[in-house]
Amino acid sequence: MRAILRTIGELSITLGVVLLLFCAYLLWGTSAYTERHQRILQRQLVAEQADKPLGKVELGGAVALIRIPRLGASYKYAIVEGVEDEHLRQGPGHYPGSAQPGEIGNFVVSGHRTTYAAPFNRIDELKKGDPIVVDAREARYTYEVTGTKIVEPTEVDVIEPVPGHPGKKADKAVITLSTCHPEYSARQRLIVFGSLTKTEERDVI
Amino acid sequence: MYAFVWRHLPGNLAAKLVGTLLLLVLAGLFLWYGLFPWLEPRIALDEVTVG
Numbered sequence: 740m741r742a743i744l745r746t747i748g749e750l751s752i753t754l755g756v757v758l759l760l761f762c763a764y765l766l767w768g769t770s771a772y773t774e775r776h777q778r779i780l781q782r783q784l785v786a787e788q789a790d791k792p793l794g795k796v797e798l799g800g801a802v803a804l805i806r807i808p809r810l811g812a813s814y815k816y817a818i819v820e821g822v823e824d825e826h827l828r829q830g831p832g833h834y835p836g837s838a839q840p841g842e843i844g845n846f847v848v849s850g851h852r853t854t855y856a857a858p859f860n861r862i863d864e865l866k867k868g869d870p871i872v873v874d875a876r877e878a879r880y881t882y883e884v885t886g887t888k889i890v891e892p893t894e895v896d897v898i899e900p901v902p903g904h905p906g907k908k909a910d911k912a913v914i915t916l917s918t919c920h921p922e923y924s925a926r927q928r929l930i931v932f933g934s935l936t937k938t939e940e941r942d943v944i
Numbered sequence: 945m946y947a948f949v950w951r952h953l954p955g956n957l958a959a960k961l962v963g964t965l966l967l968l969v970l971a972g973l974f975l976w977y978g979l980f981p982w983l984e985p986r987i988a989l990d991e992v993t994v995g
Contacts, residue, residue, distance in 0.1 A: 764980040849992040925991035
């Protein structure tokens with residue numbers, strides 16, 4: 740009896756330690772993976788600067804650099820093409836088929852909230868008028884936040900060319916960021932909307 | 945359980961301590977690079993897309 744109880748106790752303590760270690764892995768282990776891939780993607784963007792839009796980027800390729808000054812001067816992530824798990828682990832992902840940066844339509848980007856370096860951890864702090872800067876290969880596009888919304892995971896109309904109006908033809912360039920909500924949960928999605936206010940051509944180095 | 949492992953570690957006290965450390969490191973490596981990366985995508989902790 741005593742031996743059984745002791746074994747159960749030891750197993751419980753072991754399980755507790757393993758769970759703690761798993762939390763550490765979620766916070767730091769996954770971030771290390773993202774940071775490694777971010778270095779590769781950001782190098783790719785620098786190496787491929789061009790004077791005209793590249794058009795569609797292949798899955799897994801770097802689309803643009805996103806900067807959000809509200810979240811800190813050093814806040815910058817390379818957006819990767821694709822929103823499958825393998826892409827989102829590398830950084831914020833661009834929905835294939837949604838508009839390109841600066842293009843008329845909806846430029847949709849999703850990013851992790853709590854794991855894999857958590858690029859969109861603090862996008863709930865964005866306020867109306869906050870700039871979201873997208874450095875594409877050919878130009879710098881500045882969007883301004885127009886609003887935020889919490890939706891169910893099934894509400895796909897937020898990623899339509901005109902968010903909220905399925906089937907409507909777009910006449911404006913907008914951006915939509917999505918991440919999970921509340922933090923550490925898959926229950927809902929936090930959405931940030933913005934619209935293009937400024938386009939600056941880039942000097943090719 | 946751990947007493948059983950301790951009894952079966954070879955050598956004197958120092959050797960047993962080294963053996964313990966080795967086993968801990970091995971277990972840690974297995975969890976960090978084996979089990980956790982396998983497990984993480986299977987729990988929907990951070991789903992970010994719609995649709």
